[in-house]
């Protein structure tokens with residue numbers, strides 16, 4: 017057993033701000049599974065290899081139910097409140113996921129490409145017309161996915177300060193359980209009011225469809241609001257971090273940035289998106305699960321009730337799957353990455369995330385070829401305290 021899991025991957029910056037903590041990455045050499053100690057004294061398994069993570073995430077006796085004893089919590093959790101389906105098991109997880117998955121099929125999402133391109137182009141027009149240096153997070157990385165998810169869900173974008181601030185608190189690690197619960201409560205109330213409004217006056221949006229399920233007696237209003245919270249948070253926080261952190265990683269790797277900027281083949285851009293997802297793996301707190309039965313794997317037995325953390329950032333640096341894994345190489349085939357997880361909980365929004373990132377990476381550096389960091393790398397505030405990795409601010413100029 018190792019001593020403790022570091023407080024969080026804040027130690028990323030020890031070597032390179034884009035790499036997983038070296039001490040955790042080194043555990044991969046000890047074998048696929050290692051026991052680690054968490055903040056609350058619990059000792060779940062840390063699963064570091066690509067093959068074992070996929071086997072466990074696809075295992076029928078592995079649970080994502082956060083309320084089960086032994087589930088490895090990343091921070092104190094307030095009791096009560098309804099859960100969103102990301103933290104549930106089948107069949108209820110499947111039942112709820114199925115209600116919204118039609119909105120996220122590759123075909124449906126592809127139909128949104130012209131609208132996403134317009135959003136990106138208009139925000140770049142505003143950037144070019146405005147003062148510089150500018151914070152790319154505030155002016156571009158957050159607005160792109162927020163505008164898109166608001167449009168899809170039927171949430172008024174005018175409320176973005178409110179929902180972005182509360183989302184940020186929910187996924188921060190160094191806030192108290194009460195602060196997190198209060199932010200969750202505010203978002204829940206907000207979505208509950210919106211669901212109520214859509215029950216009375218349905219529109220052509222996903223939240224209205226979810227409200228329709230309430231009318232049909234298939235969801236409680238509280239489940240519908242909780243689903244709205246999940247989709248709203250997942251829909252903007254993750255992609256925003258990929259946009260800003262991806263831009264920083266590219267600015268630090270000018271030869272790779274040039275490949276992307278000069279690419280006129282959409283396949284090259286799509287491949288670059290996969291490699292950036294692999295390399296940056298922003299959901300760095302790992303996929304968390306608990307065993308429902310004894311599971312034998314890689315010469316070890318995970319006992320029923322023991323927790324597991326699938327460190328997907330480490331799996332994405334597994335040299336057996338990705339040669340020279342610590343290199344950002346936009347020309348590699350990175351499609352086997354686990355940045356979107358694996359198994360039944362694999363990211364529902366991945367076609368949308370891919371589309372947004374393809375449009376952003378394929379447009380921003382082409383339209384602003386002289387884009388540059390307006391501060392030293394050592395002054396960039398990284399989200400060492402977040403469950404999703406990224407930067408709080410990214411001052412840029414051109």
Ligand code: HEM
Pocket residue numbers: 080101102103113246247248250251252254255258298299303304354355356357358360361362363364365366368369
């Ligand atoms: C680059 C951006 C994104 C990344 C890296 C990402 C990553 C992930 C990961 C790793 C999971 C699996 C969680 C687990 O196994 O415990 C997940 C689940 C999920 N994601 Fe994403 N995500 C992104 C964008 C989005 C977007 C745009 C949406 C749109 C609403 C979305 C909605 C969801 C939902 C609803 C789930 C839960 C799926 C389930 O439990 O069945 N994500 N995401």
